[in-house]
Amino acid sequence: MGASLHPDAQVQPEVKRVVISGYYGFHNSGDEAVLKSMLFALEEEGRQQGVRIVPVVLSIDPAWTTRMYGVEAVHRMRLTEVIRAIRSSDGLISGGGSLLQDATGALTIPYYTGVLKLAQLLRKPTFIYAQGIGPVNRRWMDPLIRGVMRRSAYVSVRDAESAALLGRIGVPAERIDVVPDPVMGMPLPAGAVQGDASRDSADSAVPVVGVSLRHWRKDEADLARAVEALGALARSRAVRLRFLPFHTPSDVETSQWVMERLGDLGPGSSAEMAAPGDDPQLMLQAVSECDLLFGMRLHALIYAANQSVPMIGLSYDPKIDQFLKRVGLEAIGTTEQLDAAAFVAEACRLIDRREEWLAEHKAAIGQLKTEAKRPAKQIASLLRHNNRGDKRT
The missing domain is CATH 3.40.50.2000 (Glycogen Phosphorylase B;)
Known part of the structure; x- marks a missing residue:
């Protein structure tokens, strides 16, 4: 108890572990840029709000992701590892990129909504980070998307067309934040000249x-x-x-x-x-x-x-x-x-x-x-105010 009353304790940032779900570890420069941009933005906004956000990335190649970004990573297709990561976290971010679409196959939407649903069943707050939604050609996918979106603490999409699609599926328009792709905020490498x-x-x-x-x-x-x-x-x-x-x-x-x-x-x-x-x-x-x-x-x-x-x-x-x-x-x-x-x-x-x-x-x-920073700002704020002790679930 004495340690918690130390005068320096209050200036120490809160630590929030956040699982990040997306198309990571596949060596696709666009998706990797999304991840790196998100990591930069979350670190910056967390610092400004007194929160140290510790990311845990779901990746097809966890060792490579850890080497590339210096973050913890677990295999996205190993259910026990995913459950363990989510259970010990303070929330889950899904995004960005074009995750919720069925143009690349019928398993993509069930996978990403399944990860979101799992986090929600474990009573973790979920956040949708600047996703591009659609195309969704199989109507049986609509309830999967609608269910996880309605239960998410924050929903942002990268264009008005994605917002309109979510609206047609049944997600209230007032809950959808339209923002740019996260990569608009990615900086050049340290020391690089433009x-x-x-x-x-x-x-x-x-x-x-x-x-x-x-x-x-x-x-x-x-x-x-x-x-x-x-x-x-x-x-x-x-x-x-x-x-x-x-x-x-x-x-x-x-x-x-x-x-x-x-x-x-x-x-x-x-x-x-x-x-x-x-x-x-x-x-x-x-x-x-x-x-x-x-x-x-x-x-x-x-x-x-x-x-x-x-x-x-x-x-x-x-x-x-x-x-x-x-x-x-x-x-x-x-x-x-x-x-x-x-x-x-x-x-x-x-x-x-x-x-x-x-x-x-x-x-x-x-x-x-400027607008590309908004999702990280909102998520950091929500994490800072979420002190329900979900790690005990």
């Missing part, structure tokens, strides 16, 4: 065009159109096409497929593959060094916005259009159509008039960065 200042001066005269493509159509017609567009750009002016693989090894294979088909490039043009590794901040650094980014991957576009790099989006999913809309942009094309001449014209405009683009979109980007 943009052109980090580039070799000998190469700075040739614009760097970052390229983030993924395999989507089985007939690869979308990639063939991208080859045509990128080749036309590289023959119209000198550019360095720098391919950025966000999901290894699949994006590496896709990038190689495109590079092999570019053909002869114009004088001064080149194509190369970046190798930033698995650390999301190193990929963010690689994007910051681009003069323009052409992206299919959602998080490639978010990285570009984060670093105020002009971007051209190619849409394969509504989430691409939804994000671009928040920045005040539209996709140049889709997996069904891409006009090479229009692409070249837009790419040249953005390269030559970068400052105009920055001035036009600076306010929207700044607002997204």
Whole structure:
């Protein structure tokens, strides 16, 4: 009892263990960036509110996740480990990313809602962190989503379309907070220099065009159109096409497929593959060094916005259009159509008039960065005020 009355005891931050559920440990740069951004935001907001948030990540590769982020991790598919982690926690965060959708299969939604339901059965508060909801094509999934959302202490989604979908499922609109993707708040690596200042001066005269493509159509017609567009750009002016693989090894294979088909490039043009590794901040650094980014991957576009790099989006999913809309942009094309001449014209405009683009979109980007902090702020506050002693359950 004497220790609890020590005069320094009250200034010590409360410790709150929080399990984080998501698509982690799969070496997908976008999802890993979400996790790293969440960890940064939770640490920062917790510090400001006098709470030390200790994360426990559910990962398919716990050892790798621990090495990468310096946090405790348990295997996401080992039920006893998951139960033990949740039981000893002060709450569970689900997110971010596109977790509650059935486009990738019928087991995705049951898994993530199952983890949430398990935490709720163990009487732990649950928090939904900037998720992208949908598509949900199987109506029997609706009750699974509705049930866990209604019982969550805080619900945030990354776009208005996700909020509207939850509303149609039966989640009260007033309980849904619409916020940006967490990655809008991710900083560059410690000591890194943003943009052109980090580039070799000998190469700075040739614009760097970052390229983030993924395999989507089985007939690869979308990639063939991208080859045509990128080749036309590289023959119209000198550019360095720098391919950025966000999901290894699949994006590496896709990038190689495109590079092999570019053909002869114009004088001064080149194509190369970046190798930033698995650390999301190193990929963010690689994007910051681009003069323009052409992206299919959602998080490639978010990285570009984060670093105020002009971007051209190619849409394969509504989430691409939804994000671009928040920045005040539209996709140049889709997996069904891409006009090479229009692409070249837009790419040249953005390269030559970068400052105009920055001035036009600076306010929207700044607002997204500020709003990206809100879920961590809300969760830290709720954890700080939740002293029910749930660990005894």
